[in-house]
Amino acid sequence: MKTVNIGLLGLGNIGTGTYKALEMNRARIEAVTGLDLRITRILEVDVTRDRGIAVDPAKFTQDPSAIFGDPSISIVIELLGGVEPATSFMVDAMNAGKSVVTANKAALAENYEILTETAAKNGVSLRFEASVGGGIPLIAAITESLAANEFTELQGILNGTTNYILTKMATEGRDYADVLAEAQAKGFAEADPTADVEGHDVANKLSILLSLVFDVRVKPQDIPTTGITDITKGDIAEAASQGCVIKLVANAARTPDGLLYFIQPTWVNLDHPLASVNNEFNALFLKGNAVDDLTMIGKGAGPLPTASAVLGDVITIAKGV
Amino acid sequence: MKTVNIGLLGLGNIGTGTYKALEMNRARIEAVTGLDLRITRILEVDVTRDRGIAVDPAKFTQDPSAIFGDPSISIVIELLGGVEPATSFMVDAMNAGKSVVTANKAALAENYEILTETAAKNGVSLRFEASVGGGIPLIAAITESLAANEFTELQGILNGTTNYILTKMATEGRDYADVLAEAQAKGFAEADPTADVEGHDVANKLSILLSLVFDVRVKPQDIPTTGITDITKGDIAEAASQGCVIKLVANAARTPDGLLYFIQPTWVNLDHPLASVNNEFNALFLKGNAVDDLTMIGKGAGPLPTASAVLGDVITIAKGV
Numbered sequence: 211m212k213t214v215n216i217g218l219l220g221l222g223n224i225g226t227g228t229y230k231a232l233e234m235n236r237a238r239i240e241a242v243t244g245l246d247l248r249i250t251r252i253l254e255v256d257v258t259r260d261r262g263i264a265v266d267p268a269k270f271t272q273d274p275s276a277i278f279g280d281p282s283i284s285i286v287i288e289l290l291g292g293v294e295p296a297t298s299f300m301v302d303a304m305n306a307g308k309s310v311v312t313a314n315k316a317a318l319a320e321n322y323e324i325l326t327e328t329a330a331k332n333g334v335s336l337r338f339e340a341s342v343g344g345g346i347p348l349i350a351a352i353t354e355s356l357a358a359n360e361f362t363e364l365q366g367i368l369n370g371t372t373n374y375i376l377t378k379m380a381t382e383g384r385d386y387a388d389v390l391a392e393a394q395a396k397g398f399a400e401a402d403p404t405a406d407v408e409g410h411d412v413a414n415k416l417s418i419l420l421s422l423v424f425d426v427r428v429k430p431q432d433i434p435t436t437g438i439t440d441i442t443k444g445d446i447a448e449a450a451s452q453g454c455v456i457k458l459v460a461n462a463a464r465t466p467d468g469l470l471y472f473i474q475p476t477w478v479n480l481d482h483p484l485a486s487v488n489n490e491f492n493a494l495f496l497k498g499n500a501v502d503d504l505t506m507i508g509k510g511a512g513p514l515p516t517a518s519a520v521l522g523d524v525i526t527i528a529k530g531v
Numbered sequence: 532m533k534t535v536n537i538g539l540l541g542l543g544n545i546g547t548g549t550y551k552a553l554e555m556n557r558a559r560i561e562a563v564t565g566l567d568l569r570i571t572r573i574l575e576v577d578v579t580r581d582r583g584i585a586v587d588p589a590k591f592t593q594d595p596s597a598i599f600g601d602p603s604i605s606i607v608i609e610l611l612g613g614v615e616p617a618t619s620f621m622v623d624a625m626n627a628g629k630s631v632v633t634a635n636k637a638a639l640a641e642n643y644e645i646l647t648e649t650a651a652k653n654g655v656s657l658r659f660e661a662s663v664g665g666g667i668p669l670i671a672a673i674t675e676s677l678a679a680n681e682f683t684e685l686q687g688i689l690n691g692t693t694n695y696i697l698t699k700m701a702t703e704g705r706d707y708a709d710v711l712a713e714a715q716a717k718g719f720a721e722a723d724p725t726a727d728v729e730g731h732d733v734a735n736k737l738s739i740l741l742s743l744v745f746d747v748r749v750k751p752q753d754i755p756t757t758g759i760t761d762i763t764k765g766d767i768a769e770a771a772s773q774g775c776v777i778k779l780v781a782n783a784a785r786t787p788d789g790l791l792y793f794i795q796p797t798w799v800n801l802d803h804p805l806a807s808v809n810n811e812f813n814a815l816f817l818k819g820n821a822v823d824d825l826t827m828i829g830k831g832a833g834p835l836p837t838a839s840a841v842l843g844d845v846i847t848i849a850k851g852v
Contacts, residue, residue: 231679231821238681242674242746339676345822347668347676353563355660355668358552358842360559425563483828486807491824500552500839501666501829503812507804508825518821521679530851 213246214528217277217308219299220289221254224313224340226261227513228287228520233263239521245528247521249287251277253299274299278306284531285524288312297321304328304336309531311523313340313516319414319430322421335530337523342415343368345515346508347522348494352422359498361423365476366460368415370490370510371399371406372438376456376475377488380446386439398490408437409458409473416460416473423496424462424469436474449477455485483507534567535849538598538629540620541610542575545634545661547582548834549608549841554584560842566849568842570608572598574620595620599627605852606845609633618642625649625657630852632844634661634837640735640751643742656851658844663736664689666836667829668843669815673743680819682744686797687781689736691811691831692720692727693759697777697796698809701767707760719811729758730779730794737781737794744817745783745790757795770798776806804828 218225232239232247240246250269257270277283286303288310290296296317300310305328312318318325318341329336339349343366352361367373371393378389390407393399405411413430420428438458449456459476462469478485483505487493492510497503509515539546553560553568561567571590578591598604607624609631611617617638621631626649633639639646639662650657660670664687673682688694692714699710711728714720726732734751741749759779770777780797783790799806804826808814813831818824830836 235679235681235821238746239679243678346825347672350671350676351668354847355671355843356839357564357846358556358560358839360556425559481807483807486802486804498839500556500835500842502833502836504667504827504829506825506827509823512823514821515823518677518680518819521821522676525678526675 211240211244211246212528212531213248214285214531215248215250215283216524217251217253217280217283217286218249218289219253219274219277219286220291221252221261222289223513224516225289226263228289228517229265230263231514231517231521239525243525243529245525247524247528250283251280253277274302278303278308283308285309285311285527287520287524288314289520290314291316293317293320297325300325301328304332304334307332307334309335309527311520311527312338313520314338315341315411315414315418319417322418322427335527337527338418339523340516340519342418343492343494343506344508344510344512345518346492346494346506346510347519348506349422350522351506352496356498356501356504359500361496361498363463363497364419364423364461364494365484366416366419366494367457367484367487367492368412368460368510369406369458370492371403372458373487373492374398374490375407376438376441376458379441379443380450380455383443385443386441407439409435412458412460412473416462416471419460420462420471424464426469428471434472438475441475452477453480454478455480457484457487459484532561532565532567533849533852534569535606535852536569536571536604537845538572538574538601538604538607539570539610540574540595540598540607541612542573542582543610544834545837546610547584549610549838550586551584552835552838552842560846564846564850566846568845568849571604572601574598595623599624599629604629606630606632606848608841608845609635610841611635612637614638614641618646621646622649625653625655628653628655630656630848632841632848633659634841635659636662636732636735636739640738643739643748656848658848659739660844661837661840663739664813664815664827665829665831665833666839667813667815667827667831668840669827670743671843672827673817677819677822677825680821682817682819684784684818685740685744685782685815686805687737687740687815688778688805688808688813689733689781689831690727690779691813692724693779694808694813695719695811697759697762697779700762700764701771701776704764706764707762728760730756733779733781733794737783737792740781741783741792745785747790749792755793759796762796773798774801775799776801778805778808780805
């Protein structure tokens with residue numbers, strides 16, 4: 211049994227889910243991997259909130275250097291979200307010789323070069339499976355299992371909130387504003403839904419995928435993006451009459467005119483593998499010149515699916531520590 | 532750039548596809564991974580057949596010890612198929628300190644303990660992504676990305692020949708014997724289709740998955756298995772009238788009565804992610820206690836999709852050499 215100590219930045223929803231999933235599945239992780247994973251320090255201001263988990267109060271700190279300067283910690287999990295201070299904390303952690311696991315799509319999309327170069331310079335790992343597609347292991351697939359492919363095409367449903375809204379509009383024949391209000395009431399959509407419904411969240415994710423699948427860096431703000439706010443139930447009925455559903459699709463493809471990429475509501479034919487991806491599910495369709503068509507479908511968000519991806523990254527790194 | 536020399540056992544359809552995919556995508560593999568992968572020796576009797584690839588005749592040998600005894604070779608790819616001599620060759624290669632990549636479901640299902648223990652004893656890697664689901668990166672997903680899950684359920688469409696036959700029967704309203712004959716004429720089914728249509732091929736694959744997903748060893752012959760030979764177009768029409776399609780499904784689930792596993796033609800509801808997996812495509816549906824529902828769909832056979840998986844394993848090992 212190999213003990214690996216971990217520092218956790220942020221004990222919000224995802225951080226709590228990660229802590230919980232590690233405790234819940236500790237026995238299997240130990241049996242299958244031989245790893246005793248321990249979250250020994252947690253950077254978090256709110257030390258009193260009842261999260262439904264038992265955390266030794268001595269683990270909490272409000273000083274990141276207490277984690278980065280701790281020689282017993284080899285992996286830092288960053289779950290603060292947002293570009294800063296998350297980017298600076300990840301850079302500091304890697305400069306201190308720690309490998310980093312993050313779910314932070316905004317920081318990656320904005321600062322991909324800085325983060326990957328800092329990892330390379332320090333000879334540490336930077337893994338971010340949870341940043342795109344939540345629990346779906348698509349980044350490991352693209353960068354490892356499918357690394358012997360040239361990719362020609364990708365299409366993704368990468369935002370659960372918009373997919374939930376479009377699914378409800380289609381199956382219940384309701385208007386956008388009506389379904390959005392319900393989703394907000396149920397907590398499936400934010401009070402300010404702009405980042406989701408205008409496609410900005412998807413743009414962060416497509417920016418990351420363009421780096422990994424097509425080896426190009428495109429900032430999210432440079433990806434032509436149309437959200438779902440103008441979609442009406444009439445549009446959806448018209449698509450259905452032609453055997454299609456409307457999905458918010460992140461597209462990229464090599465064409466004779468070069469690499470095209472854009473995000474927009476798209477008519478998807480019912481026989482396409484993305485057509486049946488409904489509600490909060492996410493999916494990625496890829497075409498490689500060896501593997502051909504590949505589709506992966508799963509939960510794109512939520513504390514436990516995200517924790518699955520975060521802990522998978524931690525295990526992959528810890529095996530090599 | 533790191534040079535890694537590889538010995539290849541077998542230059543049949545899959546071996547040729549692997550050689551071809553490596554040459555086709557050499558530039559991207561080098562750019563993305565920094566690896567210069569070289570197949571330097573090939574165990575193969577037939578040295579004269581035109582395979583549509585340029586292979587230096589000096590690479591061929593008919594003596595496996597010329598590969599296992601070559602200190603410049605660190606990885607052996609086994610693509611002979613069949614239980615023996617493939618198993619003995621893999622054991623010999625690992626005892627000689629080589630890591631092994633194989634697509635051989637029959638050898639793995641029959642000799643899983645011997646092979647995994649030989650790898651562990653010698654401190655080498657044994658990887659077999661291509662053995663189940665062809666190009667779909669499901670084994671890496673289960674063993675690495677999703678290692679922080681307890682799994683409760685799996686359902687797989689793991690044989691392309693039977694899925695092709697059932698799809699044609701359903702979409703064209705034809706009889707089993709009629710579609711089988713056409714599939715044989717087109718080369719999609721073997722002259723002796725027993726291993727496919729009776730489910731034996733799927734049993735090998737489910738045996739491997741049971742080891743990885745549920746941590747139990749069950750020999751393929753101990754998995755209750757029913758093939759598709761008794762399915763009629765009437766059965767398919769009856770399922771369709773109830774909103775279902777018939778698929779040959781490999782099932783396993785934890786239940787209050789313990790782990791259940793079996794292979795049989797199954798009515799799949801149209802809203803299940805496996806329902807739209809047609810023709811030669813394979814798919815795996817998994818339920819984990821953190822990731823929740825996950826589905827992966829892709830080409831389960833064929834030289835290039837299989838090569839994608841084989842080379843993905845080679846790259847993963849070579850990064851650590």
